Amino acid sequence: MSTTVSPLAPKHHPDMPAIGGVRLATAQAGIRYKGRTDVLYVAMDQGAAVAGVFTRSKCPSAPVDWCRENLKAGTARALVVNSGNANAFTGLKGRESVRLTAEIAGRAAGCEPGQVFIASTGVIGEPLDATKFEGVLAACDEGAGAGTWMDAARAIMTTDTFPKLATRRVMLGGVPVTINGIAKGAGMIAPDMATMLAFVFTDAPIGAPALQAMLQAGVRTSFNCVTVDGDTSTSDTLMMFATGAAAMNGAPFVANADDERAAPFSAALTDLLEELAQLVARDGEGARKIVTIRVTGAVDDASxxxxxxxxxxxxxxKTAVAGEDANWGRIVMAVGKAGEPADRDRLAISFGGIRVATQGARDPAYDEAETSAYMRNEAIDIAVDIGLGQGAARVWTCDLTKAYVEINGDYRS
Amino acid sequence: MSTTVSPLAPKHHPDMPAIGGVRLATAQAGIRYKGRTDVLYVAMDQGAAVAGVFTRSKCPSAPVDWCRENLKAGTARALVVNSGNANAFTGLKGRESVRLTAEIAGRAAGCEPGQVFIASTGVIGEPLDATKFEGVLAACDEGAGAGTWMDAARAIMTTDTFPKLATRRVMLGGVPVTINGIAKGAGMIAPDMATMLAFVFTDAPIGAPALQAMLQAGVRTSFNCVTVDGDTSTSDTLMMFATGAAAMNGAPFVANADDERAAPFSAALTDLLEELAQLVARDGEGARKIVTIRVTGAVDDASxxxxxxxxxxxxxxKTAVAGEDANWGRIVMAVGKAGEPADRDRLAISFGGIRVATQGARDPAYDEAETSAYMRNEAIDIAVDIGLGQGAARVWTCDLTKAYVEINGDYRS
Incomplete structure (x- = not known):
């Protein structure tokens, strides 16, 4: 948790309502940090349908393995997240540490260890001493109430400079339901599950398979479209929990993601995920500018x-953006190295709507002074038209500054 | 051309002998830089067999297109290289500029334009005014002699902080032959033709198809194994010219790369290419450390x-190396994100021969102080054993420092 907040941090954090069936608590377990919370405990006493999307790393962390395995049963009673230690690449000890954490949390929540989901973020390769949760999680369960989501978002931060929260209220079958999400992540952020950790909760009554389908759909245009440094974490975890508490108010049960009544919910979820993903890009390590890249005219969306x-x-x-240089030659380079169909002589490139290149050469009308003035903005839009087809995509990133190098050269020391 | 030489620059540059059949000249054409040479002109009056390997960028520069096209005939009479402007993404004008350059050089050398090979390096997207070569190349041809290879290597530099030269003397059929190479490249350096520009000359009598095969074989373990920033240039060009002048001394003509008499030559060529590739990594923008990464135990060499x-x-x-931090957790992360077969619990990782991790966890014998002391070295060796098979690879890179960000944030200004 940095002492200097990113200049790209939102000016206001949203007011987060309570979610029926969700109790929150945070604690200081002293895992690595001093004088700050490092544990988030979430109890879902009546149980919740659960869905998850995880890192594609071939070397995932022990908690990721645990969650993947227990996701099959589809029911969660508790979530435990710690910051400071990722419990990744910790071998057999790491697996034992996860099991012990689940047992301690299960005793606190009064459920099976397999109904406890676990995520850890922080340093890789250091053994995590799960006995530190002993007592802490029981106290959490006793003290957990409607809780503050701001505290929850803060407890899971590592190098983040601001907490990341988003909320949506949407109608499901004529009944209002709520979706709350928190995320953390600032470095080791890359596609295929971008953020390191994000958790979304809703009171909507949605079955686990439908929840999984909606979550996977939402990830495509949100977390899978954000990158800070192209580095994929061993711990990337996005989980969603649906308590179904809104059924008491008459919200219908959604068993299938294609259920038409759930379309507004699904859209709101995607929107919330996109907001969280953008917050992650805005907190990219050392970031001074948020960059939106739109590609059109590719042969298809994947391309x-x-x-x-x-x-x-x-x-x-990214360094050119940091230097406030509309260096479109480097955009051409990056298009060329993507290995996707592209025709140099059809490319068009714009910065902030100012077309700098068209048909394979500098735009004759291009005004460098105008573009340079635009590049001084905090939010930079780069648009590239490939000129071959109808494929489109939008991704977010940040600039690459000396501060990124500073932060990552000193992380462990 | 930077005023501060990289601390990783070699202490001595090699003495480069003359190559029979090769005349060199450099000049100031005033393309972009002031007060330095920016043109290299090489005449091969009796012609030379020519081979080349080029960028895989889908948006190659106009000179790359020109060389690829003219390589088919297999004969070169002249090479023109300019620095300061890459003539990339310059549309129809760029193609005309290359043609005009070839015509001017052809008149100077007394050959067809199609026997002139051209390479350009520097800013992308700016039109290159080829009329600046008018007069300059004719004067080059008049003045070209045995020339100095150091001048040649200097004339093609852009953000390089030192000239890159290598030479080998090897026997071919009992007759000594020489191979000289020069290279430039410091940023936008990535696999699949790493350096931006490299040129190799020999007096050995080798046919174009054999030369092409040897060059492609040599690239695999040299330029394709070096990366500074993962960015692939639009202009990457490695060309080799064989004048055959050593035939006068009795060197046999090599028509086929499999010719056993050429084996020592082929090995010397690969060795020279590896030296040049390493020089490129040593001059990586902002580099303070040269890093050699050896992977063993993968399922195959490609993996x-x-x-x-x-x-x-x-x-x-790369930032961890810059920070002199033996952060093996990030190595695990990078192994995991490669998408190749890997088993977390079989990984072993060493820095400079000090094993820090084994069988999926920190080595019990690991001594952080010893490793930290090692990380203060200028040359860092990282070894990773995947523990699955016999596949091995070795690549070179450099650390990522604030100076990289500084250099690339200000390049155009």
Whole structure:
């Protein structure tokens, strides 16, 4: 948790309502940090349908393995998240540590260990001493109430400079339901599950398979479209919990993601995920500018996405943005290296709506002074038209600054 | 051309002998830079067999297109290289500029334009005014002699902080032959033709198809194994010219790369290419440390190469090296994100021969103080054993420092 808040932090955090069936608590377990909370405990006493999307890393953390395994049963009673130690690459000890955490939490919540979901974020490779949760989680369960979501979002931060929260209220079968989400992540952020950790809760009565389908659909245009440094975490975890408490008010049970009554809910969920994903890009380590990259005219959407990610991950593009330089030559380079169909002589490139290149050369009308003035903005839009088809994509990233190097050269020390 | 030489620059540059059949000249055409040479002109009056390997960018520069096209005939009479302007993404004008350059050089050398090979390096997207070569190339041809290879290497530099030269003397059929190479490249350096520009000359009598085969074989373990920032240039060009002048001394003509008499030559060529590739990594923009990454135990060599490149391109690994932090957790992350077969619980990781992790966890014998002391070295070796098979690879990269961000945030201004 940095002492300097990113200049890209939102000016206001949303007011987060309570979610029926969800009790929150945070605590200081002293895992790594001093003088701050490092544990989030969430109890869902009547149980919740659960869905999850995880890192595609071939070397996932022990908690990721645990969640994947227990997701099959589809029911959650508790969530435990700690910051400071990722419990990744900790071998057999790591697996034992997760099991012990689940047992301690299960005793606190009065449920089976398999109904406890666990996420850890922080340093990789250090053994996590789960006995530190002993007592702490029981106290959490006793003290957990409607809780503050702000406290929850703060407890899971590592190098984040601001807490990340979003909320939506939407109608389901004529009944208002709520979706709350929190996220953390600032570095080691890449496609295929971008943020390290994000948790979404709703009181809507939605079955686990439908929840999983909606979550996966929402991830495509949100967390899978954000990158800070192209580095994929071992711990990336997005989980969603649906308590169904709104059924008491008459909200219908949604068993199938295609259920038409759930369409507004699904749209609101995607919207919330996009907001959280953007918050992650805004808190990119050392970021001073938030960059939106839109690719159109690719042969298909997947191709457009790969081109957009190639631009978003290019250190040369990102340093140019940091230097407030509309260096479209580097955009051409990044399009070219994506390996996707592209025709140099059809490319068009704009910064903030100012077209700088068209048909394979600098736009004759291009005004460098106008573009340079635009590049001084905090939010930078880059648009690339490939000129071949109808494929489109939009991704978010941030600039690459000296502060990124500073933060990541000193992280462990 | 930077005023501060990289601390990783070699202490001595090699003495480069003359190559029979090769005349060199450099000039100031005033393309972009002031007070330095920006043109290299090479005449091969009796002609030379020519081979080339180029960028895989889908948006290559106009000179790359020109060379690819003219390579088919297999004969070169002249090479023109300019620095300061890459003539990339310059549309129809760019193609005309290349043609005009070839015509001017052809008149100077007394050959067809199609026998002139051209490479350009520098800013992308700015039109290159080829009329600046008018007069300059004719004067080059008049003045070209045995020339100095140091001048040649200097004339093609852009953000390089030192010239890159290598030479080998090797026997071919009992007759000594020489191979000289020069290279430039410091940023926008990535696999699939890493350096932006490299040119190799020999007096050995080798046919174009054999030369092409040897060059492609040599690239695999040299330029395709070096990365500075993962960014692929639009202009990457490696060309080799064989004048055959050593035939006068009795060197046999090599028509086929499999010719056993050419084996030592082929090995010397690969060795020279590896030296040049390493020089490029040593001059990585802002580099303070040269990093060698060796991956063993992958399922096959291609898989090992992809894992090694994933490590070498990870901003988090590279900033950790800059911070002199043996952060093996980030190595695990980079192995995991490579998408190649890997088993977390079989990984072993060493820094400079000090094993820090084994069988999926920190090595019990690991001594952080010893490793930290090692990380203060200028040359850092990272070894990763995947524990699955026999696949191996070795790649070079450099650390990611604030200076990289500084150089690339200000390049155009």
């Amino acid at each position: 457009a996405h790969r081109i957009a990610m190639s631009i978003a991950n290019s250190p040369l593009v | 090992a190469h992809r894992i090694a490149m994933s490590i070498a391109n990870s901003p988090l690994v």
